[in-house]
Every structure is written in C-alpha cells, then in structure tokens.
Amino acid sequence: MKTIVCIKYVPDTSEAEVKVNPDGITVDSSRFSFDINDADNYAVEESVLIKEAKGGEITVVSIGPKKSDVMIRMAMAKGCDKAVRIEDDRIAGHDPLMVAKVLAGAAKGEEFDLVLTGCMASDDGHMSTGVALAEELGVNHASMVKKIEVLDGGKIKVSRELEGGLMEVVELELPAVITIQTGINEPRYAPIRGIREAQKKELKVVKLDDLGVDPASVGPDASQIILEALYIPEVESSAEFIAGDPNEKAEKLASILVKGGLI
Amino acid sequence: MGNVLVLAEHRQGVLRDISFEMLAVAPKLAADMGGEAMVLLIGSSMDDMAKKAAGYGVKVMVVDDPLFKDFNADKYQKVLSALIDDLKPAVVITGHTAQGVDFMPALAVEKKLPLIAEVIGLEYAGGTLKATRQLYSGKVNATLAFKPADTYLVTFREGAVEAPAPSSAGTVEKLDSPLKEDLPYRKFVEYIESEVGDVDITQSNILVAIGRGLKEDKNLPLIEELAKAIKADIAGSRAAIDAGWIPHDRQVGTSGKSVKPKLYIAMGISGAFQHIAGIKGAKTVVAINKDPDAPIFAVADYAIVDDMFKIIPKLTEKLKELKG
Ligand SMILES: Cc1cc2nc3c(=O)[nH]c(=O)nc-3n(C[C@H](O)[C@H](O)[C@H](O)COP(=O)(O)OP(=O)(O)OC[C@H]3O[C@@H](n4cnc5c(N)ncnc54)[C@H](O)[C@@H]3O)c2cc1C
Ligand SMILES: Nc1ncnc2c1ncn2[C@@H]1O[C@H](COP(=O)(O)O)[C@@H](O)[C@H]1O
Numbered sequence: 001m002k003t004i005v006c007i008k009y010v011p012d013t014s015e016a017e018v019k020v021n022p023d024g025i026t027v028d029s030s031r032f033s034f035d036i037n038d039a040d041n042y043a044v045e046e047s048v049l050i051k052e053a054k055g056g057e058i059t060v061v062s063i064g065p066k067k068s069d070v071m072i073r074m075a076m077a078k079g080c081d082k083a084v085r086i087e088d089d090r091i092a093g094h095d096p097l098m099v100a101k102v103l104a105g106a107a108k109g110e111e112f113d114l115v116l117t118g119c120m121a122s123d124d125g126h127m128s129t130g131v132a133l134a135e136e137l138g139v140n141h142a143s144m145v146k147k148i149e150v151l152d153g154g155k156i157k158v159s160r161e162l163e164g165g166l167m168e169v170v171e172l173e174l175p176a177v178i179t180i181q182t183g184i185n186e187p188r189y190a191p192i193r194g195i196r197e198a199q200k201k202e203l204k205v206v207k208l209d210d211l212g213v214d215p216a217s218v219g220p221d222a223s224q225i226i227l228e229a230l231y232i233p234e235v236e237s238s239a240e241f242i243a244g245d246p247n248e249k250a251e252k253l254a255s256i257l258v259k260g261g262l263i
Numbered sequence: 264m265g266n267v268l269v270l271a272e273h274r275q276g277v278l279r280d281i282s283f284e285m286l287a288v289a290p291k292l293a294a295d296m297g298g299e300a301m302v303l304l305i306g307s308s309m310d311d312m313a314k315k316a317a318g319y320g321v322k323v324m325v326v327d328d329p330l331f332k333d334f335n336a337d338k339y340q341k342v343l344s345a346l347i348d349d350l351k352p353a354v355v356i357t358g359h360t361a362q363g364v365d366f367m368p369a370l371a372v373e374k375k376l377p378l379i380a381e382v383i384g385l386e387y388a389g390g391t392l393k394a395t396r397q398l399y400s401g402k403v404n405a406t407l408a409f410k411p412a413d414t415y416l417v418t419f420r421e422g423a424v425e426a427p428a429p430s431s432a433g434t435v436e437k438l439d440s441p442l443k444e445d446l447p448y449r450k451f452v453e454y455i456e457s458e459v460g461d462v463d464i465t466q467s468n469i470l471v472a473i474g475r476g477l478k479e480d481k482n483l484p485l486i487e488e489l490a491k492a493i494k495a496d497i498a499g500s501r502a503a504i505d506a507g508w509i510p511h512d513r514q515v516g517t518s519g520k521s522v523k524p525k526l527y528i529a530m531g532i533s534g535a536f537q538h539i540a541g542i543k544g545a546k547t548v549v550a551i552n553k554d555p556d557a558p559i560f561a562v563a564d565y566a567i568v569d570d571m572f573k574i575i576p577k578l579t580e581k582l583k584e585l586k587g
Contacts, residue, residue, distance in 0.1 A: 013399045014475065014533050015554045020403065027403060094407075097371055097378060119364075124398045126380045127359070131336075132368035140448045141336070143365045157452065162274070162361040163421075163517050165457030168334070171450045183505040224377030226408045228393070233404045235558070239550070239566040249567045250577035253549065256565060258585040262526045262547055263469065263493045 001056035001150065004107050005047045006117040006133070007040040007075060009068035013123070020230045027230060036071045039118025043180040045187040046148060047116050048079035054150055056113075057081045061106045063091065063099065069203065076198035077190035083203045084109075090208060090215040092223040094124070100132035105213035106206075107137055112175060114156075119144045119179040130179035140176040146184045265296025265387075268352035270343070271304050271316050271323075272362055274334070275454070278312050281358035283426035285419050286319050288385055289356060295387040296353050305342055307332040317433040328440045333451040336366035338442055343370055345441030347414050354385075354392065359418035371416050377409050378416040383423040396420075400535045401558040421517065422540045460512035462496050469495035470524045470545075472515060474538075475502035476531015476552065476571060483508060485572070486530070489579040492586070498522065500532045516541040530571045534559025551575075 011032035019028045036044070047058045060075050060083035062068060072083045084106050092098040107115060115137070117130035127143075134141030146167065147159035154174045159167045161181050190198075208215045216222060242249045242256075257263045267289045271282035282302075289300035302316050302323045309327045317323045326342055339362070343355065357363035359381040371378035384395035392409045394417060409415045464470060471490045477483070490497050497509055504514045515522055516538040523544030530551045532538060539562050542548060550563035551571045560566050567574055 011399075013402055017554075017556055018399055018402045027399070096368065096380070100368070100372070122400065125400070127364045128368040128371075128378060128380045130368075131365060132372050135369035135372035141365075141369070142449065143336075144361055159455065160361060160365070161518055163279075164521075165511070165514070165519055166274075167455040167457075168361075169452040169455060171452055172448060182501065186507065224410045224412055225379055226410065227405060228408050229406045230398070230403050231406075232402070233397070235556075235561045237560045237563065237566070239560055239563040241566045241568065246569055246573035247577050249569060250574045251581050253565060253567060253574075254578055254581035254585055257493075257526070257549075258582065260547075263582065263586065 001050055001054045001114060002110070002112045003047045003050060003056060003058045004061055004110055004112045004115045005040070005043050005058060005075070005080065006061050006103055006115065006130075007044060007071065008037045008062065008118070008121050009034050009064040009071050010037045010121060010123045018232070020232065024229050025227050034067070036074070037118050037121050039120055039180055039182050041187045042182050042184050043116040043118050044075045044078060044080065045185045046180055048188075049185060050114070050148070050150060051079060059084065059110050059112075061103060062086070063102055072203060073195075073198045074190055076201045077194035078188060079194070082201055085203060085205050086208070086211065087205055088208045088215070090219050092218060092220045094227040095223040095225050096126040096128040097132050098218040098223050100129050100136050101218045102208065102211070102213055103129070103133050104136035105208070105211035107133070109211060114174060115177040117177065117179050119181045130177055134177035137177065140172045140174075141178065142170055142172060142176070143179040144181045145178050146181050148178060148184075265293060265298035265353040266350065267293040267296065267298065267300045267354045267356065268346070268350065269300060269302050270355065270357040270363075271302050271312070272358050272360060273304070273306060273312055278315060279358070279360070280426060281360060281419070281421045282316065283319065284421065284424050285356050285358070286321065287424045287427050288419065290321070292354065292385055292387055298353060301352070303346065305331050305339060313435045317435050318429040319427065319433065320430040321433040323433060323435045324438050325435060326438050326440050328442070330440070330442055330445055334362055335446070335449055335451065336369070337446045337448045340366045340370050340373065341442050341446065342440070344373060346438070347374060352414055354415045354417060356417045356419055359420050363418040367416055367418050374414070376414050376416050377412050378418070379407050379409070380418045381420050382417050383420050385417065397536070400533060402556060420536065422536070422543070458512050460510050462513070464496055464498045464513055464515070464522050465520050467496040467498070467522065467524050469493055469526045470498045470515075470522060470528070471495045472498040472500070472527060472529045472532060473503050473508065474500035474530070474532030475506070477503060477508060480506075480508045482572070485575050489575055489582075492579050492583050495526075495528070500535075500538050529559055529563075530575070532559055533557050534562065
C-alpha cells in the first residue's frame with residue numbers, strides 16, 4: 001500500500017492569548033509554539049499502522065515553513081519514508097480549495113493508493129481540504145473516519161463518525177482520500193532509533209513550479225474568497241468571576257455551590 | 264434571481280435541527296438578494312418530512328427515490344450539481360455536519376464555485392455576500408467576502424442560530440431525480456450506535472467534566488475524589504476521551520452526548536463550540552480554566568481563572584466540610 005499523509009504545522013493557541021496584527025488579517029504568532037495538527041498526528045499513526053500490517057511506503061506532504069521540518073522528521077521517525085515540503089508564499093492559504101490544489105499537485109507526482117489527511121486543522125478549521133483534494137485528484141473519499149479496514153481486492157471499509165457518536169460504515173474502492181478524525185488510534189512516541197534514522201530520509205523542499213502547479217491558479221487572484229478582517233470576538237460572559245488567591249477561590253466556590261443548593 | 268437553496272438534513276427518518284436553524288438565516292438573506300428561500304430534501308419516502316419542512320413557510324423541493332435511502336456523498340454531489348445548473352440558486356447552504364463536509368468541498372471543486380465553511384453569520388450588502396466564521400477554536404472571528412460568482416456555497420455551523428418557529432404552510436414540489444442509476448463508488452454498509460457504558464451521563468444530576476488540561480491520567484484521582492464528594496459523574500471533552508483518560512460514552516459535545524445536569528463543572532476545557540453544543544441543557548455551569556480568554560467562560564455562570572490543580576484539592580476539602 002502506498003500512502004500519502006498530509007500534515008500541517010499549527011500553532012497551539014489553547015492556552016495563549018491571540019492578538020490580531022495591525023494588518024487586520026493575520027495573527028501575531030511569534031509567541032506560539034507550533035506542532036503537528038492534532039488530527040494529522042492520528043493520520044500519521046494510521047498510515048504507519050497500515051504499513052506495518054500491509055507493507056508499502058508512506059510519503060509525507062506538507063505546505064509550510066522551514067521550521068516545520070522538525071514535525072516532518074518526527075513523522076519520519078515514526079515510520080514515514082519520505083517527505084515533500086512545499087514552501088511558497090504565492091499560495092492563498094486562507095482558501096482550502098487553493099491549498100487542496102497544491103496538495104493535489106504534490107500527490108500527482110507520487111504513486112498512491114491512499115491519501116490521509118486530518119479531518120480538521122485546529123487553526124482555521126475548514127474541514128474542507130481533504131474532500132476538495134479527493135475531487136482534484138478524481139478519486140473516492142470518505143471524511144471524519146474513525147476506523148479503516150483494508151479489504152482484499154483494492155477496497156477499504158471505513159467508519160465515519162456522525163453526530164451523537166453514531167458511526168456510518170461504508171465501503172469504497174482505492175485509490176481514495178480519507179480524512180481522519182482524532183481518537184482513531186493511539187499515536188505512538190517516536191522511538192530513539194527512528195529519530196536517528198529519520199535524519200537520513202529524503203525530505204524534498206519544493207516550489208509550486210517544481211510541482212507543475214501554476215502559481216496563478218492557487219494564489220489570491222484565483223481564490224474566489226477574500227479574507228477581509230480578523231478580530232477578537234466580544235465574549236458576552238455573564239459569569240460571576242470568583243476572585244482571590246487559589247484557596248479563597250476554592251472556598252468561595254464551595255460555599256456558592258452549597259448555599260445555592262446546587263450540591 | 265437571488266434564490267437561496269437550503270439542503271435540509273435528515274437521518275434515520277428524522278429531520279435534524281440544523282435544517283430548521285438554516286431557516287433562521289435563509290429567508291432574510293434571500294430577500295436581501297432579491298429572491299426566495301427554498302428547501303431541498305433528498306431521500307426516500309420523504310412525504311412526512313417534506314410536509315414538516317413546508318410548515319416553515321418555504322417552498323420545499325423533494326428528490327425522492329429509493330437510491331437516496333442512505334446518505335451518500337457522491338449521490339448528493341450529483342444531485343446538487345445538476346440542480347445548480349437547473350435552478351441557478353445564488354446561494355446553496357448545507358449544515359457544516361458530517362453530511363455537509365463530506366461533499367460540499369468536492370462540489371465546489373467540481374463546479375469551480377467558492378465555498379466558505381462553518382459559517383456562523385451571512386450578510387448581503389452592496390452586492391457582496393460576506394460570511395463570518397471562527398478560527399483558533401473560537402478565539403478569533405474572520406470576515407470573508409465572496410468574489411462575484413454564479414452560486415455561493417456555504418456550510419453553516421450547527422447551533423449557531425436558533426431555529427425559527429413554524430409559520431405558514433409552504434408548498435411541496437417533487438423534482439425529477441437527476442440520478443438515473445446507482446453510483447458505484449461508495450457503498451453504505453451499516454450504522455453502528457454509540458456504546459452504552461455503566462453510567463448514562465445524559466441522566467446525570469451533577470457532572471464533573473475534564474479536558475486536556477488534566478494533562479495526564481495520574482491526575483484522575485483528584486477528579487474522582489471531587490466527584491465522589493458531591494455525588495457527581497465524570498464526563499469530559501473529546502480531548503480527554505481521545506487521550507484514553509475516560510471511556511467513550513462519557514464524551515460531551517456534538518460527536519458525543521448532549522447533557523442536562525443541574526450542575527456542570529468544566530475543568531481544563533477550552534470550550535470549543537463542539538463541546539459547548541453539548542451543555543446547552545445544563546442549568547448551572549462552573550468553569551475552571553487558567554486561560555482568561557477561554558471560550559468556555561462565555562457559557563459559564565461561575566468562573567475561576569486559575570490552575571485547576573491549585574483549586575480542586577481545596578474545593579473538595581471545603582465541599583466535604585460544608586456537606587459533612
Ligand atoms: C467533527 C468534530 C467533532 C467534535 N466533537 C467534539 C465533542 O463532541 N466534544 C468535544 O469536547 N470536542 C469535540 N471536538 C473537538 C473540539 O474541537 C476540541 O478540540 C476539544 O473540545 C478540545 O478539548 P479540550 O477543551 O479538552 O482541550 P483544549 O482545547 O486543548 O483545551 C484545554 C484547556 O485546558 C486549559 N488548561 C490547561 N492546563 C490547565 C490547568 N492546569 N488548569 C486549568 N486549566 C488548564 C487550557 O487553558 C485550555 O483552555 C470535535 C471536533 C471535530 C472536528
Ligand atoms: N498547509 C498544509 N499542509 C499539509 N496539509 C494540510 C495543510 N493545510 C491543510 N492540510 C490538510 O487538510 C486537513 C484539513 O484542513 P482544513 O480543511 O483546513 O480543516 C489537515 O488536517 C491536513 O491534513
């Protein structure tokens with residue numbers, strides 16, 4: 001099985017204050033720590049599990065800056081074989097349809113049976129890239145997948161996660177693009193030996209032209225949407241914020257809960 | 264004409280809430296664009312659902328054929344692709360759901376039409392359609408404008424707006440199915456219902472909920488002690504379930520369960536909309552989070568901005584004392 005896994009380097013903003021830059025359309029990411037997108041981490045693990053079971057080769061594809069090489073090497077340390085990183089500032093990154101075209105350009109340069117993406121990127125969260133990529137490549141797809149079974153005869157059976165925890169099981173023929181939902185497996189830690197070996201694996205850094213993708217077809221002019229503004233939403237919290245040192249806060253909360261008859 | 268076509272969503276014979284929520288947005292948008300809101304239903308044996316949808320005062324169009332018995336992204340894409348050619352709607356809106364996200368991006372690529380996903384607001388002014396959506400799990404809002412196109416594609420977030428009340432009776436029209444034979448690409452096999460565990464959190468009176476902020480499972484006893492002291496059940500965010508700290512059936516949110524406890528204590532949970540959607544029925548929400556900007560505070564009644572590990576031991580102790 002030849003697999004391509006698309007991974008994105010994203011900022012961890014769960015505990016950080018996010019500020020919009022003066023340009024009004026980007027955020028100040030200078031103080032964020034970056035890592036592999038959560039769902040993509042599961043996609044990497046799934047690709048390695050499939051390789052371990054069925055053999056084959058895994059190619060990592062990522063559009064991102066030089067500093068994301070650490071993430072790519074980590075995926076290689078876990079078992080991915082080679083990588084293509086696309087670094088090009090002519091891509092309209094705010095439009096997942098443009099991103100999908102670029103990823104398709106990279107995928108077309110490889111042989112593949114299966115393409116795995118995350119179902120959602122935690123930064124801009126379109127949940128669109130994988131399904132758009134399938135259409136660009138003209139292959140089958142299924143999104144939000146929490147189980148993959150490789151069947152005989154070039155088919156796979158996948159469980160799609162629907163709302164309320166309901167699963168929809170479908171069968172499709174390869175080649176296919178599958179978007180991976182978190183929780184599908186338990187991502188491993190990279191073994192020390194793998195980390196050493198990863199340094200020797202092939203990591204190609206390319207531009208759009210190298211992929212045969214016309215920059216004009218994936219740039220801001222080609223995109224049919226314009227990012228006009230980013231802003232911090234006003235949070236209308238009606239919460240009572242409990243003040244004090246930690247002990248005081250805990251005590252105050254306890255008495256609110258008890259006095260209010262909540263407990 | 265600026266018609267707005269809303270794809271109503273149904274599963275296992277029931278119209279899902281998102282179908283009605285989109286009707287809180289579509290009629291006004293259509294009026295602003297000089298057209299009308301129309302609902303499209305794709306399925307098999309759709310008479311009852313069509314009647315129900317028409318109760319919202321809109322024109323309902325039905326593609327009713329046994330081929331559409333189960334949802335299939337490829338078939339939905341085919342139908343919408345043909346109907347966009349026939350009906351030339353100005354906007355097509357579907358839910359940003361497991362259905363909508365499974366075919367709308369492909370439809371956009373096929374038809375070379377623009378798509379904006381997980382939209383929470385739409386506005387048409389001065390000839391431009393603009394959409395609001397969120398980035399960074401709700402910490403940043405974005406305004407996006409569509410460049411002029413024949414049809415704009417939108418997937419709308421669940422629970423972002425409230426469904427209107429049913430109004431006058433609309434009309435129902437059956438359309439010829441553009442799909443004449445089955446498509447070979449994807450075969451539906453079965454549905455698998457979510458597992459039932461030892462505790463049904465949808466019935467819990469008090470829930471203590473943990474998120475990624477728990478950091479590691481060796482911190483669980485602290486939570487268990489608090490839960491025990493106040494006779495609460497333990498629930499959690501998707502991150503806590505994915506990490507394997509608590510069982511699957513304890514997940515709260517869109518892909519987990521909707522809960523309605525008297526008291527919900529969220530600790531180390533950021534409050535992504537997929538999580539918050541599951542606690543709309545909670546009477547009182549307490550949130551403990553060290554990030555003052557955490558979106559969870561927007562839905563909290565009582566809030567503590569602090570390290571949960573500095574709060575919980577004392578909280579448990581004090582609760583025991585007051586209750587004891
Ligand atoms: C299709 C789909 C469906 C989904 N369905 C669900 C769902 O049903 N339910 C759900 O919950 N999520 C769901 N999600 C995931 C959701 O988008 C979020 O990723 C998830 O809710 C985040 O969980 P969290 O809040 O625990 O983690 P994070 O977002 O990482 O937040 C952790 C929080 O803990 C705080 N924290 C850290 N350390 C401490 C400390 N010591 N003391 C206090 N606070 C601390 C941080 O400030 C942060 O706010 C879904 C996602 C997708 C794509
Ligand atoms: N810059 C990128 N490089 C590689 N893969 C990406 C990139 N952006 C998005 N993807 C893939 O598309 C998935 C979904 O992204 P999105 O549609 O933005 O939610 C991610 O989980 C990745 O697998």
